[in-house]
Amino acid sequence: MATVTMARALNSALREALRADDDVLVFGEDVGPLGGVFRITDGLTREFGQERCFDTPLAEAGIVGVAVGLCMGGFRPVVEMQFDAFGYPAFEQIASHVAKTRNRTRGRLSLPMVIRVPFGGGIGGVEHHSDSSEAYYAHTPGLKVVTPATVEDAYWLLRDAVDDPDPVVFMEPKRLYWSRGEVSTARGSVEPLGRAVVRRAGRDVTVVAYGPAVPVALEAAREAARGGVELEVVDLRSLVPFDDATVVASVRRTGRCVVVQEAQGFAGVGAEVAARVQERCFHSLAAPVLRVAGFDVPYPPPAVERAHLPSVRRILGAVSRLQFDDEPDLTHGVAGVVS
Amino acid sequence: MSFQALRQTVDRLLPSSDPVRYVAEDGTPLPVPDDGGIPADAVLLDAFRRMVVGRRFDAQATVLTRQGRLAVYPSSRGQEACQIGAVLALREEDWLFPTYRDSMALFARGLDPLELLTLLRGEWHCGYDPMAWRTAPQCTPLATQAPHAVGLAEALRRRGRGGVVLVLVGDGGTSEGDFHEALNFAGVLGAPVVFLVQNNRYAISVPLERQSAAPALAFRGVGCGVPSEQVDGNDLVATLAVVSAAVERARAGRGPSLVEAHTYRVEPHTNADDAARYRDEEEVARWRAADPVVRLERYLRHRGLLTDREVEDARQEAERVAEALRAGLSGPLAGDPLELFSHVFAEPTPQLVEQRAWLAAELAAWDGDGGAGGDSDGVEEEGRSGWRR
Numbered sequence: 001m002a003t004v005t006m007a008r009a010l011n012s013a014l015r016e017a018l019r020a021d022d023d024v025l026v027f028g029e030d031v032g033p034l035g036g037v038f039r040i041t042d043g044l045t046r047e048f049g050q051e052r053c054f055d056t057p058l059a060e061a062g063i064v065g066v067a068v069g070l071c072m073g074g075f076r077p078v079v080e081m082q083f084d085a086f087g088y089p090a091f092e093q094i095a096s097h098v099a100k101t102r103n104r105t106r107g108r109l110s111l112p113m114v115i116r117v118p119f120g121g122g123i124g125g126v127e128h129h130s131d132s133s134e135a136y137y138a139h140t141p142g143l144k145v146v147t148p149a150t151v152e153d154a155y156w157l158l159r160d161a162v163d164d165p166d167p168v169v170f171m172e173p174k175r176l177y178w179s180r181g182e183v184s185t186a187r188g189s190v191e192p193l194g195r196a197v198v199r200r201a202g203r204d205v206t207v208v209a210y211g212p213a214v215p216v217a218l219e220a221a222r223e224a225a226r227g228g229v230e231l232e233v234v235d236l237r238s239l240v241p242f243d244d245a246t247v248v249a250s251v252r253r254t255g256r257c258v259v260v261q262e263a264q265g266f267a268g269v270g271a272e273v274a275a276r277v278q279e280r281c282f283h284s285l286a287a288p289v290l291r292v293a294g295f296d297v298p299y300p301p302p303a304v305e306r307a308h309l310p311s312v313r314r315i316l317g318a319v320s321r322l323q324f325d326d327e328p329d330l331t332h333g334v335a336g337v338v339s
Numbered sequence: 340m341s342f343q344a345l346r347q348t349v350d351r352l353l354p355s356s357d358p359v360r361y362v363a364e365d366g367t368p369l370p371v372p373d374d375g376g377i378p379a380d381a382v383l384l385d386a387f388r389r390m391v392v393g394r395r396f397d398a399q400a401t402v403l404t405r406q407g408r409l410a411v412y413p414s415s416r417g418q419e420a421c422q423i424g425a426v427l428a429l430r431e432e433d434w435l436f437p438t439y440r441d442s443m444a445l446f447a448r449g450l451d452p453l454e455l456l457t458l459l460r461g462e463w464h465c466g467y468d469p470m471a472w473r474t475a476p477q478c479t480p481l482a483t484q485a486p487h488a489v490g491l492a493e494a495l496r497r498r499g500r501g502g503v504v505l506v507l508v509g510d511g512g513t514s515e516g517d518f519h520e521a522l523n524f525a526g527v528l529g530a531p532v533v534f535l536v537q538n539n540r541y542a543i544s545v546p547l548e549r550q551s552a553a554p555a556l557a558f559r560g561v562g563c564g565v566p567s568e569q570v571d572g573n574d575l576v577a578t579l580a581v582v583s584a585a586v587e588r589a590r591a592g593r594g595p596s597l598v599e600a601h602t603y604r605v606e607p608h609t610n611a612d613d614a615a616r617y618r619d620e621e622e623v624a625r626w627r628a629a630d631p632v633v634r635l636e637r638y639l640r641h642r643g644l645l646t647d648r649e650v651e652d653a654r655q656e657a658e659r660v661a662e663a664l665r666a667g668l669s670g671p672l673a674g675d676p677l678e679l680f681s682h683v684f685a686e687p688t689p690q691l692v693e694q695r696a697w698l699a700a701e702l703a704a705w706d707g708d709g710g711a712g713g714d715s716d717g718v719e720e721e722g723r724s725g726w727r728r
């Protein structure tokens with residue numbers, strides 16, 4: 001099977017969704033003939049016409065608000081927020097309507113829409129182009145929040161999101177757009193939306209990560225293994241609904257847990273994960289749950305973003321502080337020296 | 340575009356310099372423009388009946404807030420003509436997007452008075468079925484309903500089976516970004532939607548002068564290429580005629596319009612507001628004298644369409660509606676806390692299932708307590724009575 005980029009997989013998912021259901025519409029800023037600034041909608045207007053994939057005025061609240069009305073009229077809109085930080089003007093629509101409409105109509109009106117948000121840093125973006133905004137959405141009852149870390153997940157989670165009866169905020173890790181992988185187009189080849197998966201099994205420490213942090217966690221696991229420490233990497237995939245079962249089962253096996261996120265740490269998704277793990281696994285834990293996260297600063301400029309992003313070294317550092325009897329020190333370089 | 344052509348386009352979009360008026364304040368008919376027909380007699384009589392009943396309903400609702408039967412009520416008094424006139428321009432297949440202010444519009448749409456007060460009683464949901472009534476839930480975040488209306492209008496356009504959308508916005512609401520975004524989207528998409536701005540001169544306490552420097556709010560349409568008009572919103576005949584023309588233009592595939600209805604909020608913002616802090620009684624008295632219900636009655640009598648008998652019938656119906664409202668709102672709200680978890684998602688998440696079970700167990704423990712507080716544990720006691728309070 002040939003490998004494709006995550007960007008291509010997302011593009012294929014949209015194409016197949018448009019083919020599968022005439023009511024699916026794709027719209028946003030520059031998503032038409034240009035194919036989006038990241039080319040995720042490349043060729044869709046050519047194939048499906050302006051009626052199905054179209055450019056809108058530059059107005060994020062309007063884009064999401066119009067999508068609400070289209071849902072009421074029986075359509076399934078997939079809208080693009082051009083960048084994470086440019087989704088903020090739409091936040092009132094998302095928090096007050098997209099998230100609440102099913103509830104405030106007692107289930108009579110559902111909003112099967114997808115809001116795609118390219119998010120996160122690591123691409124050398126100038127200010128306002130690298131925010132991790134997932135916690136705002138995950139904190140809002142009524143929204144599903146999903147983020148793929150693999151190419152195959154990008155394809156299938158997006159297909160699942162389009163088919164979902166509820167609104168899904170689909171967070172696309174920008175810096176993984178050009179990562180490559182295989183995609184099986186047989187349905188059921190990956191876990192459905194709502195489940196976490198164990199990306200790598202390991203007996204010593206559970207590392208919980210999502211989106212752009214997953215490849216970093218996997219790299220850390222490879223390093224740690226060289227030092228004789230086995231990390232189990234859980235990829236959350238879906239922040240809402242949250243898959244407690246998979247996380248809890250893993251932590252009960254390993255007895256230790258590190259949570260990794262690229263977003264600033266304070267009041268973030270990682271804090272929620274840590275709290276849930278303590279509540280459910282306290283008697284299995286041999287050490288406090290530690291977090292590896294971005295600093296509580298506005299996302300930094302390209303020149304210093306490396307200092308901000310969770311790294312293999314920081315993950316290994318956290319692992320070494322998990323109160324092992326033999327105190328492994330994984331911090332001395334990426335090569336991973338274990339005493 | 341030549342200057343000439345530009346001039347013509349702008350003229351087509353611009354509202355008339357004065358609000359369109361068909362009936363003088365004393366009820367005498369005014370000359371009517373060639374292109375604006377007077378609505379049929381039966382329609383006007385029906386409108387009058389609804390205005391009389393609606394006025395009584397509105398007054399009753401305000402009284403019920405004082406008795407704690409409604410959580411809050413934003414009165415429509417003085418705005419009956421623009422709300423009822425606008426809604427009567429719609430057909431059943433059309434859609435209405437109301438705000439919290441628009442009880443008269445919902446009543447004119449045919450909704451049960453008791454049901455349309457659901458949100459204002461303090462429920463978390465709107466009561467009526469929006470799809471069945473083709474009426475969106477009353478919207479509170481200002482102007483956020485406007486882009487929904489445009490989206491739905493665009494959906495109707497795409498389906499090609501007809502249908503027009505009417506969205507109501509207040510003068511204050513026109514300052515919101517969502518209003519402009521919606522207007523602009525409507526223009527670009529050519530969606531069959533009519534924006535009705537009810538300019539009642541106040542946004543809570545803030546007067547129109549602080550809201551906009553535009554010559555009239557109707558001018559907001561021009562910049563978006565949306566044809567606009569202004570109308571005397573206390574003149575039911577003119578409002579019905581102008582909104583009908585806009586609705587029919589949309590129905591014919593000729594795109595969106597904006598109508599500004601000049602009116603006045605006679606009552607305070609809600610029962611909880613103190614209007615004496617920001618406007619004087621003289622001003623209110625002037626507008627009370629320009630009462631839209633009285634004006635329509637005089638007009639209909641002037642034209643010999645209305646007799647004492649019809650007026651009396653309408654009054655009696657109004658009393659029956661008020662009575663039904665009092666009876667319907669006499670009991671407490673029967674809320675089931677466990678339903679809180681039912682409509683967040685189509686399928687509750689594992690977390691919601693867990694939380695629901697947790698609350699169910701807690702409620703069962705409270706019930707088991709029998710309300711007598713037999714438990715000697717002080718902390719427990721506190722928790723249980725906390726739920727009842």
Ligand SMILES: Cc1ncc(C[n+]2csc(CCOP(=O)(O)OP(=O)(O)O)c2C)c(N)n1
Pocket residue numbers: 440479480481508509510511512513539541542543604608
């Ligand atoms: C986005 C938003 N901001 C503030 C409020 C609080 N608020 C409720 S009504 C109101 C005044 C609205 O005035 P207007 O649009 O003229 O409508 P009216 O109440 O006069 O019908 C305000 C400020 C709100 N509901 N939504």
Ligand SMILES: [Mg+2]
Pocket residue numbers: 509510511537538539540541542543
């Ligand atoms: Mg107002």
